[in-house]
Amino acid sequence: MAVPRAERLTKWLIAGPPLAFLLAFFLLPSLIMALASLRYPGEFGGLAPLAARAGEEGGLTLENYVLFFGDWIYAQIFAKSLGIAALTTFVCLVMAYPLALLIARSPKKRRDFMVLLVILPFASNFLVRVYAWMIILGPMDLLFTRFAVIVGMVYVHLPFMILPLYTNLEKHDPALLDAAQDLGANAWHTFWRVTFPLSLPGVFSGSALVFIPVLGMFAIPELLGGKGDWMVGNMIKEAFLGTRDWPFGSMLSLMLTLAVLAIAGAAALFARRGARDA
Amino acid sequence: MGALRALYGLALAALLAAFGAQAQQERLHVYNWNNYITEDTVARFEQACHCRLVQDYYADNEEMLAKLAAGAAGYDILVPTGDAVATLIRQGALRPLEPARLPNLANLKPEFLKPWFDPGNRYSVPYAYSVTLLGYNEQKMRELGIPTDTWAAIFEPKYLERLRGKVTVLDSQRELMAAALIYLGHPAYDTDPAHWRRARELILRAKPYWAAFNAASYIKELTVGNIWLAHGYSNDMHTARQDALKAGRKFTIGYSTPKEGAVFAVDNLVMHKSGRRPDLAYQFMNFLLEPESSAALSNAIGAGSPNAAAMHLIRPEIANNKAIFPGPEQLAQMQQLHELTRAERRLLNRMWIEIKVR
Amino acid sequence: MRSSRLLWAPSLAVYAFLYVPLAIVVLFSFNDSRLSAEWVGFTLDWYRKLATDDAMLAAARNSVLIALTAALVATVLGTMAGIAMHRYRIRGLTFLVLTPVAMPEILLGVSLLVFFIQVLNLTLGLVSVLIAHITFCIGFVAIIVRARLAGMDESIFEAARDLGATPWQSFRLVTLPLIMPAVTAGALMSFTLSIDDFVITFFTAGVGVSTLPLQIFTMIKVAVTPEVNAVSTLLMLVTLTLIVLASRVAPDALKGRT
Numbered sequence: 001m002a003v004p005r006a007e008r009l010t011k012w013l014i015a016g017p018p019l020a021f022l023l024a025f026f027l028l029p030s031l032i033m034a035l036a037s038l039r040y041p042g043e044f045g046g047l048a049p050l051a052a053r054a055g056e057e058g059g060l061t062l063e064n065y066v067l068f069f070g071d072w073i074y075a076q077i078f079a080k081s082l083g084i085a086a087l088t089t090f091v092c093l094v095m096a097y098p099l100a101l102l103i104a105r106s107p108k109k110r111r112d113f114m115v116l117l118v119i120l121p122f123a124s125n126f127l128v129r130v131y132a133w134m135i136i137l138g139p140m141d142l143l144f145t146r147f148a149v150i151v152g153m154v155y156v157h158l159p160f161m162i163l164p165l166y167t168n169l170e171k172h173d174p175a176l177l178d179a180a181q182d183l184g185a186n187a188w189h190t191f192w193r194v195t196f197p198l199s200l201p202g203v204f205s206g207s208a209l210v211f212i213p214v215l216g217m218f219a220i221p222e223l224l225g226g227k228g229d230w231m232v233g234n235m236i237k238e239a240f241l242g243t244r245d246w247p248f249g250s251m252l253s254l255m256l257t258l259a260v261l262a263i264a265g266a267a268a269l270f271a272r273r274g275a276r277d278a
Numbered sequence: 279m280g281a282l283r284a285l286y287g288l289a290l291a292a293l294l295a296a297f298g299a300q301a302q303q304e305r306l307h308v309y310n311w312n313n314y315i316t317e318d319t320v321a322r323f324e325q326a327c328h329c330r331l332v333q334d335y336y337a338d339n340e341e342m343l344a345k346l347a348a349g350a351a352g353y354d355i356l357v358p359t360g361d362a363v364a365t366l367i368r369q370g371a372l373r374p375l376e377p378a379r380l381p382n383l384a385n386l387k388p389e390f391l392k393p394w395f396d397p398g399n400r401y402s403v404p405y406a407y408s409v410t411l412l413g414y415n416e417q418k419m420r421e422l423g424i425p426t427d428t429w430a431a432i433f434e435p436k437y438l439e440r441l442r443g444k445v446t447v448l449d450s451q452r453e454l455m456a457a458a459l460i461y462l463g464h465p466a467y468d469t470d471p472a473h474w475r476r477a478r479e480l481i482l483r484a485k486p487y488w489a490a491f492n493a494a495s496y497i498k499e500l501t502v503g504n505i506w507l508a509h510g511y512s513n514d515m516h517t518a519r520q521d522a523l524k525a526g527r528k529f530t531i532g533y534s535t536p537k538e539g540a541v542f543a544v545d546n547l548v549m550h551k552s553g554r555r556p557d558l559a560y561q562f563m564n565f566l567l568e569p570e571s572s573a574a575l576s577n578a579i580g581a582g583s584p585n586a587a588a589m590h591l592i593r594p595e596i597a598n599n600k601a602i603f604p605g606p607e608q609l610a611q612m613q614q615l616h617e618l619t620r621a622e623r624r625l626l627n628r629m630w631i632e633i634k635v636r
Numbered sequence: 637m638r639s640s641r642l643l644w645a646p647s648l649a650v651y652a653f654l655y656v657p658l659a660i661v662v663l664f665s666f667n668d669s670r671l672s673a674e675w676v677g678f679t680l681d682w683y684r685k686l687a688t689d690d691a692m693l694a695a696a697r698n699s700v701l702i703a704l705t706a707a708l709v710a711t712v713l714g715t716m717a718g719i720a721m722h723r724y725r726i727r728g729l730t731f732l733v734l735t736p737v738a739m740p741e742i743l744l745g746v747s748l749l750v751f752f753i754q755v756l757n758l759t760l761g762l763v764s765v766l767i768a769h770i771t772f773c774i775g776f777v778a779i780i781v782r783a784r785l786a787g788m789d790e791s792i793f794e795a796a797r798d799l800g801a802t803p804w805q806s807f808r809l810v811t812l813p814l815i816m817p818a819v820t821a822g823a824l825m826s827f828t829l830s831i832d833d834f835v836i837t838f839f840t841a842g843v844g845v846s847t848l849p850l851q852i853f854t855m856i857k858v859a860v861t862p863e864v865n866a867v868s869t870l871l872m873l874v875t876l877t878l879i880v881l882a883s884r885v886a887p888d889a890l891k892g893r894t
Contacts, residue, residue: 010803015720015729018713018774022732025771026744029751036750041627043620046347047754067628073635095653098646105643116883121654123876124661125832127852128868132657134856135664139673144489158654187642208738216740219834223856227490230635233742238634240746240839243451243627244344253746260739309843312858334843349759350843494858 030257037064037251047246064251074235074252078259081231084146085214088153089161089207095154096161096206101195103162104169111170118162129156130223137224148224153214160213161206168202169195200270208267212260232256304329306558309342309353311335311545312494313517314406316578319571327561337493338450346371346550354553355562359543361615363402364395366548368617372401373549379560382567390584393544394614402546403563406513406575407582409601409612410453410541413496413515413533415506418444424507429461429536432509433480438487446499447509449491451630452615453541454481457509460539466613469622478629482636491634497521500531511543512601516580535601535608542604542612544584576602658872665865682866692867695851702762702847703830706769710830711823713770714777718818719811721778722785737775744772745839752840760842768840769830776829777822784818785811817885824882828875 038060040048050059068074103114121129133152137143172195180190196203218233232252239249304327308315312335320331334353336342339362346356346366358366366372377383380403390404412426419426422440431437432445447454456466458477464470489505497514499505501521508515515533522531547566549559565571573591576583580602583589589597600608618626668677686692717733720726736744748768752758792814796806812819834849841850848871855864 011724014716015726018717025767026736029747033747033750095650098643099650102643102647123879124658124872125849127849132661213740216742243630245627253743345843348753351759
């Protein structure tokens with residue numbers, strides 16, 4: 001039939017180019033990197049050739065993974081990064097919630113303006129936002145500390161928590177809150193028993209949007225943190241641009257990817273379950 | 279709709295402006311250490327050649343080699359240290375030099391010709407040399423009783439305790455490892471893995487007291503007073519000293535070569551094969567070999583000069599400074615870094631990640 | 637509501653938290669002192685220095701060039717992706733489009749670095765940065781366009797088809813005009829994201845190509861002067877204008893991000 005064929009052609013005409021682009025420049029590089037984690041490093045960085053030449057290293061090896069699982073220090077850095085990400089997410093949640101609630105409960109016109117006010121700091125470059133904190137924390141002797149790193153992380157990611165939360169809270173039916181009040185619940189009770197559970201999908205969205213990027217950050221620890229605040233991102237950066245041990249860096253990146261996928265999966269699971277229970 | 283059209287028009291205009299602004303000029307691309315040519319010399323050369331000098335910077339030979347290996351191209355001139363020159367020659371990355379086009383070669387001190395890394399000077403021309411040593415806030419060191427003529431100042435906890443958070447070391451695998459090896463009594467170019475492991479332990483023991491690994495801004499940190507002791511290059515320390523005097527600081531910056539020995543580095547001008555203007559490159563090299571240019575560098579930043587004809591133009595306090603122009607007794611204690619094999623490089627890389635991460 | 641009053645205090649505190657640091661950066665860009673420690677006096681020197689800073693101007697030129705081109709290509713590809721995601725069930729498309737947005741940037745930067753050098757043997761430069769930027773911008777545009785399509789009434793398309801329009805006509809005369817605000821918003825967002833990007837550019841730029849964020853980073857690390865404040869203020873003005881424009885053109889688009 002002519003119509004379905006035209007439809008199918010249209011479908012591939014529309015979906016084809018972006019699909020091709022992303023396959024070529026996103027999926028393929030990811031696969032290449034996965035392969036790279038199994039190779040030897042090149043002499044000045046990069047990768048050694050796949051075919052081993054006489055007297056040189058080449059081919060595939062599991063030594064990067066052996067190194068990773070054989071030394072406690074790498075797992076420690078992952079644990080540290082997860083901790084920092086968790087703390088940042090928690091602080092963002094606590095700070096974002098009152099504001100998101102206020103925006104959701106405000107009249108429509110004011111709401112849009114308030115949302116714009118949240119997005120505007122985004123207009124500044126991320127480095128500028130970090131630099132601002134270098135200026136503020138420097139004289140206070142708080143620069144190059146874990147505290148500075150957390151402040152920087154929270155500052156940069158707060159809008160990512162506010163927006164999903166507010167989007168979710170906006171959809172809450174005010175009738176539910178009235179019902180709770182009629183049944184004798186005070187404000188705190190209403191919040192904890194009605195509002196918060198209903199907002200869980202938003203909480204999980206926002207948390208994922210904060211947790212995952214924080215996990216991979218390196219610029220904030222590098223600018224605001226001290227030597228002991230190295231995160232996974234710093235390790236990866238040092239591997240690729242410092243020692244240029246690309247196989248090692250690729251292996252670390254793969255580990256980070258797995259961690260992120262696991263967390264994203266868990267968040268999606270909780271979000272679905274949270275929505276179901278609510 | 280009108281607003282949108284205005285927006286697109288603006289975008290197009292910006293695009294055209296961006297493209298149009300690419301001025302086509304004669305350019306010489308140089309990949310160099312930071313702060314290694316005086317602005318004056320650059321200006322004089324640009325006038326003489328009617329061209330523009332475009333510099334990119336690196337802070338470490340390893341960085342330069344790796345960026346080149348990653349495909350950075352189009353540099354006419356590089357300024358690698360001896361061991362890096364050897365590597366580049368082996369890779370076949372350099373253009374052989376025609377001595378006929380470099381008449382000012384005659385100005386050089388004979389001991390700098392025929393170096394171990396480039397016998398016959400077929401590819402390289404010595405430019406300047408430096409010593410990797412310790413720079414410090416003189417008043418603070420006296421106050422705290424820290425000896426400044428030994429590497430112990432940055433490696434021994436008994437001194438580091440008083441300097442906690444006020445010490446930086448070079449962010450360079452080779453340099454830091456070399457300093458540790460020298461302090462342990464081995465030559466800087468030692469490649470025995472057992473010695474390296476001991477050096478790594480020494481570094482890790484001292485690391486908690488250090489403020490940072492720093493290759494770029496330690497001059498400023500010393501001058502401002504945030505850091506009291508830094509592991510760095512003699513010319514950078516000289517610059518710090520001058521800056522502090524100029525800024526009228528209440529302290530002075532001193533620098534000295536530790537008695538256990540130090541790394542001695544000769545930086546050389548080479549031509550990379552991917553450079554597009556070898557003619558300008560020859561002009562530039564010859565220009566830098568003039569006594570005025572070499573003396574200008576020494577006078578400005580305290581770099582050691584291999585140029586015999588320049589010596590009388592260098593200020594006496596610099597020419598007689600043993601940290602900048604080491605005499606034979608000092609040189610006996612110094613070593614140049616040699617090339618590493620692939621396996622050694624890998625081992626050092628892995629150790630460096632550990633050092634950074636622990 | 638009574639409880640709203642309780643919310644005002646923490647909310648204002650958060651707004652202050654968001655804006656005060658930026659205000660400080662802007663303020664010190666006019667400060668007559670090298671150190672951003674205390675106010676000394678008003679001066680436009682740092683802006684003047686910017687105008688003659690060759691490296692900075694080159695970086696700004698690169699940033700604009702890359703952002704414009706990346707926004708153009710990403711908008712086209714992203715719009716197509718958004719339509720395709722809404723209309724068709726193509727396995728893997730949603731994953732491919734959305735994952736670059738969700739993943740930590742460093743992973744994208746690093747995998748592209750390996751890909752460019754190892755597979756394509758491409759010298760890192762403008763092209764590599766461009767490709768990298770397009771890759772992560774496609775997802776943003778697609779999300780915005782898809783959200784807009786999801787909010788539209790399907791019957792319009794059915795009506796067009798019933799009236800005999802070919803798929804292409806239906807697209808050109810019905811779909812495109814209706815999603816135009818979302819497309820424009822996507823374009824503005826792509827431009828902003830590209831001009832502001834640091835992490836991915838850091839890995840794919842190589843030597844010789846600098847963008848404004850890379851310049852700022854180098855300045856912060858090596859020699860911080862209020863020139864950084866000045867360029868930051870100017871950059872803020874540009875992106876601020878764009879975001880306000882985007883919010884006017886497509887007010888729902890930015891909210892529908894998640």
